[in-house]
Amino acid sequence: xxxxxxxxxxxxxxxxxxxxxxxxxxxxxxxxxxxxxxxxxxxxxxxxxxxxxxxxxxxxxxxxxxxxxxxxxxxxxxxxxxxxxxxxxxxxxxxxxxxxxxxxxxxxxxxxxxxxxxxxxxxxxxxxxxxxxxxxxxxxxxxxxxxxxxxxxxxxxxxxxxxxxxxxxxxxxxxxxxxxxxxxxxxxxxxxxxxxxxxxxxxxxxxxxxxxxxxxxxxxxxxxxxxxxxxxxxxxxxxxxxxxxxxxxxxxx
Amino acid sequence: xxxxxxxxxxxxxxxxxxxxxxxxxxxxxxxxxxxxxxxxxxxxxxxxxxxxxxxxxxxxxxxxxxxxxxxxxxxxxxxxxxxxxxxxxxxxxxxxxxxxxxxxxxxxxxxxxxxxxxxxxxxxxxxxxxxxxxxxxxxxxxxxxxxxxxxxxxxxxxxxxxxxxxxxxxxxxxxxxxxxxxxxxxxxxxxxxxxxxxxxxxxxxxxxxxxxxxxxxxxxxxxxxxxxxxxxxxxxxxxxxxxxxxxxxxxxx
DNA sequence: TCAAAAGTGTTTCCTATACACCCATGT
DNA sequence: ACATGGGTGTATAGGAAACACTTTTGA
Numbered sequence: 189x190x191x192x193x194x195x196x197x198x199x200x201x202x203x204x205x206x207x208x209x210x211x212x213x214x215x216x217x218x219x220x221x222x223x224x225x226x227x228x229x230x231x232x233x234x235x236x237x238x239x240x241x242x243x244x245x246x247x248x249x250x251x252x253x254x255x256x257x258x259x260x261x262x263x264x265x266x267x268x269x270x271x272x273x274x275x276x277x278x279x280x281x282x283x284x285x286x287x288x289x290x291x292x293x294x295x296x297x298x299x300x301x302x303x304x305x306x307x308x309x310x311x312x313x314x315x316x317x318x319x320x321x322x323x324x325x326x327x328x329x330x331x332x333x334x335x336x337x338x339x340x341x342x343x344x345x346x347x348x349x350x351x352x353x354x355x356x357x358x359x360x361x362x363x364x365x366x367x368x369x370x371x372x373x374x375x376x377x378x379x380x381x382x383x384x385x386x387x388x389x390x391x392x393x394x395x396x397x398x399x400x401x402x403x404x405x406x407x408x409x410x411x412x413x414x415x416x417x418x419x420x421x422x423x424x425x426x427x428x429x430x431x432x433x434x435x436x437x438x439x440x441x
Numbered sequence: 442x443x444x445x446x447x448x449x450x451x452x453x454x455x456x457x458x459x460x461x462x463x464x465x466x467x468x469x470x471x472x473x474x475x476x477x478x479x480x481x482x483x484x485x486x487x488x489x490x491x492x493x494x495x496x497x498x499x500x501x502x503x504x505x506x507x508x509x510x511x512x513x514x515x516x517x518x519x520x521x522x523x524x525x526x527x528x529x530x531x532x533x534x535x536x537x538x539x540x541x542x543x544x545x546x547x548x549x550x551x552x553x554x555x556x557x558x559x560x561x562x563x564x565x566x567x568x569x570x571x572x573x574x575x576x577x578x579x580x581x582x583x584x585x586x587x588x589x590x591x592x593x594x595x596x597x598x599x600x601x602x603x604x605x606x607x608x609x610x611x612x613x614x615x616x617x618x619x620x621x622x623x624x625x626x627x628x629x630x631x632x633x634x635x636x637x638x639x640x641x642x643x644x645x646x647x648x649x650x651x652x653x654x655x656x657x658x659x660x661x662x663x664x665x666x667x668x669x670x671x672x673x674x675x676x677x678x679x680x681x682x683x684x685x686x687x688x689x690x691x692x693x694x
Numbered sequence: 695t696c697a698a699a700a701g702t703g704t705t706t707c708c709t710a711t712a713c714a715c716c717c718a719t720g721t
Numbered sequence: 722a723c724a725t726g727g728g729t730g731t732a733t734a735g736g737a738a739a740c741a742c743t744t745t746t747g748a
Binding site: 354379380431435436 | 727728
C-alpha cells in the first residue's frame with residue numbers, strides 16, 4: 189500500500205561496489221560520475237531513491253546498473269552495511285541512506301569516463317574525496333570487509349570467486365595492513381598457505397600439474413556462477429606475469 | 442524536503458529493547474501489547490513509522506516511549522541491527538523495517554499488562570511467537586549480542602552498566618550457551634574472573650571490604666549515567682541472595 | 695559442619711607467529 | 722646462475738580450556 193496521506197521520508201539505497209583488481213591484487217571501489225546536481229560531474233557511490241514495493245537488493249541493482257554500468261549478472265553478492273541518517277548528508281534535504289556492499293565480478297568492470305575504480309586505501313587515506321557522506325560509507329565498508337574476509341566463508345568466497353591464487357589473498361591482506369612487508373623485501377607471509385589450508389574451506393587445484401609442466405592448465409570446477417572460467421583466464425594471466433615461483437590456485441570444497 | 446510528488450516507501454523503525462534481569466541474570470526483551478490492528482492485543486516489538494526529518498534514534502526513542510513505556514533517560518544505548526524488507530512482513534503492505542537494538546537500564550523496566558519481558562531464549566526456541574517478522578529480528582539481535590558481548594567494550598559496558606558482578610556475566614554467558622554446566626552441577630566457568638581481568642577493561646571494586654565485613658558497601662564510581670547507584674542497590678540485593686561465596690563486583694577503568 | 699557458589703593455581707593443548715631454509719620461475 | 726617470489730619444517734610464545742583445590746558464604 190503506497191501511502192500519500194502522511195508525509196513520508198526519502199530513503200536512498202547507496203551501494204559500495206567492491207571488486208578485486210586482478211592486476212594489482214587490490215580491492216577497489218567503483219564510483220560513477222554524477223549526471224545530476226548536486227555534485228554534477230563528480231564521482232560518487234551509486235545510489236537511488238527507494239521506491240515503494242521495491243526490495244532493497246532491487247534498488248541496489250538498479251543503482252549499480254544505472255550509475256556504474258554493472259550488469260545484474262555480474263553482481264556476485266550484496267550485503268548489509270548499515271544505515272546513515274546524518275541530516276546534513278545530502279544538501280537537498282534529509283534523506284536516510286540504507287547502505288549495501290556489493291561484490292562485483294572482477295572481469296565485469298567497465299572502464300569508461302563515466303566509471304572509475306579507486307582503491308580502498310585511497311578513500312581511507314582521504315586521498316580520494318567523495319561527495320555526500322560517501323567517505324564514511326566506504327570506510328564502514330572497509331571495516332566490514334576486514335571483519336568478514338577470511339572469517340566468513342560465504343563472504344570470502346563471493347569476493348575471491350570460484351578459483352583464486354594465494355597471491356591475491358596476499359595482496360588483499362597486505363592492503364588491509366594485516367601482513368607486513370619485511371625490512372629485506374621479504375614477505376612476512378610465509379604462513380599464508382597454511383592458514384588457507386587451516387580454514388578447511390578450500391582445496392589446492394591440480395597440485396601435480398601446477399608445477400613443472402605449465403601454469404596455464406587448471407582443473408574445471410563445478411562453477412557456481414559461470415564467471416568462473418573467465419576469471420580463470422584472467423587468473424592465468426595474472427599468475428604467469430610474476431618472476432618467482434607461481435602461486436597456488438585454490439578451489440572451494 | 443518532504444516529497445509528495447513521488448511515491449515514497451513506508452519505512453518503520455523497529456526496536457529490540459534488551460535489558461538484563463538482575464534477579465535471573467538473564468537477558469530479556471521487552472515487548473508491548475499492540476493497541477491497533479493488525480495483531481491487536483498481541484505482544485510485539487515497539488516500532489513506529491519513520492517521519493521525514495526524523496533521525497533514526499529519535500524514531501527508536503519514540504517507539505520505546507509509546508509502545509513499551511520506557512523513558513528516554515533510561516535508554517542506555519542504541520545500536521544498528523540491520524534492515525528487513527521481506528514484502529510479506531507486514532500484512533498491511535510492503536514496509537521496509539530499519540531495526541535497532543536498544544539497551545534499557547535494568548531498574549527502569551515497567552511491569553504492566555501492556556508491557557511484557559521475555560527471555561531471549563524463549564524467542565530463539567520458538568516458545569514465544571511474535572507477530573510480523575519480529576522473531577527474525579530478535580534472532581538477529583541475539584546473534585549481534587553474542588558477537589559484541591565481551592568483545593566490544595562500549596557495547597558490553599552499556600549492557601552491564603557502571604558496576605556489575607561476575608555472577609551476571611556468568612548468567613548471560615550460560616544463557617548464550619557459551620558456558621556449560623558440568624555433569625556434577627559444578628559450573629565449568631572457573632576462568633571467568635581471569636577472563637574479565639584479561640580484558641583490561643575492568644577493576645575489582647573494593648576487594649578488601651567485599652569479604653569479611655559486609656557485601657553491602659561498594660565504592661562510589663564516577664557515574665557515567667546516574668542510574669548507577671540504583672543498579673548498585675539492586676546488585677547488592679541480587680548478590681546477597683545466594684548461598685555460596687558472593688561474587689565480585691567490577692567497575693570500568 | 696556441610697553444601698553451594700566463587701575464585702585460584704597449575705597443567706595441557708592448540709594456534710598464531712616467527713625464523714630458517716628449500717623450491718620454482720623469469721631473465 | 723641468480724634474483725625474485727612462494728612454500729615448508731620446525732621452534733616458540735601466548736591464550737583458551739580443563740582439573741584439582743581453596744575460600745567464602747547460608748543453612
